[in-house]
Amino acid sequence: MGEASEQQRQRTAGEARRLSAQCPACSLHELVPVYLHRDERGRWRQLKDPDALPDDALELDACPVCFGIWFDQGELDTLGDAEVDPALLKTLLGRSAHRMCPRGHGFMNEHALPGLIRTPIDRCPRCRGLWLDGDERHALATSSTREGQEDRSMKIAKRGFIWAAQILTQLPVEVENPARGTPWVVYLFGGALLVLYQLSVFGVLYARDWALLGAAARADPRLLYTALTHVWFHADVAHLLVNLYFLYVFGDNVEHLFGRLRFVALLLGAALSGALLQVLLARQGGAPVIGASGAIAGVIAAYLWLFPRARLLQTVPFIFIQIKIPAWVYVGVWIGCQLVMAVISSEANFAWYAHIGGFMFGAALTPVVVRWRQRRVAEQVRVPSAAFFLNKPPELVRRARAQDRRERERRSKSSSP
Ligand SMILES: [Zn+2]
Ligand SMILES: [Zn+2]
Structure with a gap:
């Protein structure tokens, strides 16, 4: 007791006086x-x-x-x-x-x-x-x-x-960009990819059974279920690790700004639209496609839209020097990795269409989410900042606002026949 709790009390009082403001x-x-x-x-x-x-x-x-x-x-x-x-x-x-x-x-x-x-x-x-x-x-x-x-x-x-x-x-010019909160969807999705890869390595599941069959699904719509299942399997460990790495680098920031449910929608939607484009455009007899690259292409599109000027602080593996890399360099590296993967892995065809489809979905969904989020942040700061200027407790302001709203609703109801 004493000094520490007194400091704590003062700080809490200070926080109550803090202005909450939208960027x-x-x-x-x-x-x-x-x-x-x-x-x-x-x-x-x-x-x-x-x-x-x-x-x-x-x-x-x-x-x-x-x-x-x-x-x-x-x-x-x-x-x-x-x-x-x-x-x-x-x-x-x-x-x-x-x-x-x-x-x-x-x-x-x-x-x-x-x-x-x-x-x-x-x-x-x-x-x-x-x-x-x-x-x-x-x-x-x-x-x-x-x-x-x-x-x-x-x-x-x-x-x-x-x-x-x-x-x-x-000044520390770089106020770093750590995502706030735990990116649970990134962890769960990444964990699931790891587990399913292990299962396919040990032969419990055969990745081939779940792979996306582009042209074949076009001919036989019963095979369209593979648009959902191909996401979870990878041909080799290199392909898996590249996808997990980029999911981790970009995913946490995007999940933070999207919110969990919308982020799940982004992953699923990007994977599906990538698969559908693959089904529509794949050559006859093209190789079956597996992997989460389409979903991750959607995440990358969202990241580029949200953080166009972000420089990512990156620790170079093995030499442990921190350097700052612009986001577009990362995207270039991702595309390069995918190309290399297409060459070295014998089973997977390089699924350009799946990547483009996933990227397009991310680019289309993100502006909608951005507008939603801007409105939500504005709504969040409204009460505390009004409380700050009126010098009243936030709870009082909130109650007054709610009462105003009810009043308006009643008036509009009584005025309309
Ligand atoms: Zn001012
Ligand atoms: Zn800002």
Whole structure:
């Protein structure tokens, strides 16, 4: 008892006062707190454990999906030990089309940072907070390195924007992108693929019996059940491991944003539409197809749509160096692996149509899920952010809103005959 519980109480009270806000850029997630602290050498470091915060830790708000970050007024000053240059205010471009201040002050204004980044940054005219997109943070950080500043450094310094660049190199620019929560569907699906592969190796089940017969199923619709069964079997361990790896790399983030049921729908739908395309277009006498590649092609399409600029932090096997790889490189590697698999495995034909069909399904479903999720996040933050501004407990606001709704419904019922 005593000190620890007192700290805990204060923190909980602080959380109740925390503004909950939707990401103004991608709208796909609430902003989440990022805690920064100066280490002994004076560099800002991201703290991983929010339960062990030092008193002077700084809290910023970042989006875990698009990597954008929000600075309340003064936060950049604190980070950079400098005042924001008023020259920034003279570079007003106009009102940003759709981005709202996360603090609820309506539309933000766009400001140019000439010489540093091409895209304008967003600033709220009322609370003077700043929003930086994920790639803007990257650009600012690069421009503050010696190479990035060559022959532009004077110009930049004159304009007084160097503070932003300096600060951002000290910041952990990469707020990592760990999926939140356990990706149960990824684990279960991957586990099932492993078990069924083992069963087929030991001869309990014969993968051949369940393989997708393209042209044959076109001739005999009774064979269409193989569109569902071929997913679960793999011809060899290399093919299985490639699929499991890419399911794991992309699947957890996609499952997090989709939600479990929609993610299951994505896997099944991608596998089925890949199979159907294979049935429609496969050559007569083509080899039977097995494997979860069609389903995983759907996951990859969803990932590319959701995280087009994601850089994946990847530990290189065997040498254990962490490097950052853009998502499109991964996709290239996936296609390469599939091609190699087609050449080295004698049984499986390279099922281009199954992959394309799965990819198309993912590309079609994702925009729908994105719109659903944006609406849901907006709904989620509405009550707590109203409570924040009205300075009332969230429960009171929720009850008042529910009462309003009932009132409206009653009125619309009594007005209609
Ligand atoms: Zn975002
Ligand atoms: Zn504002």
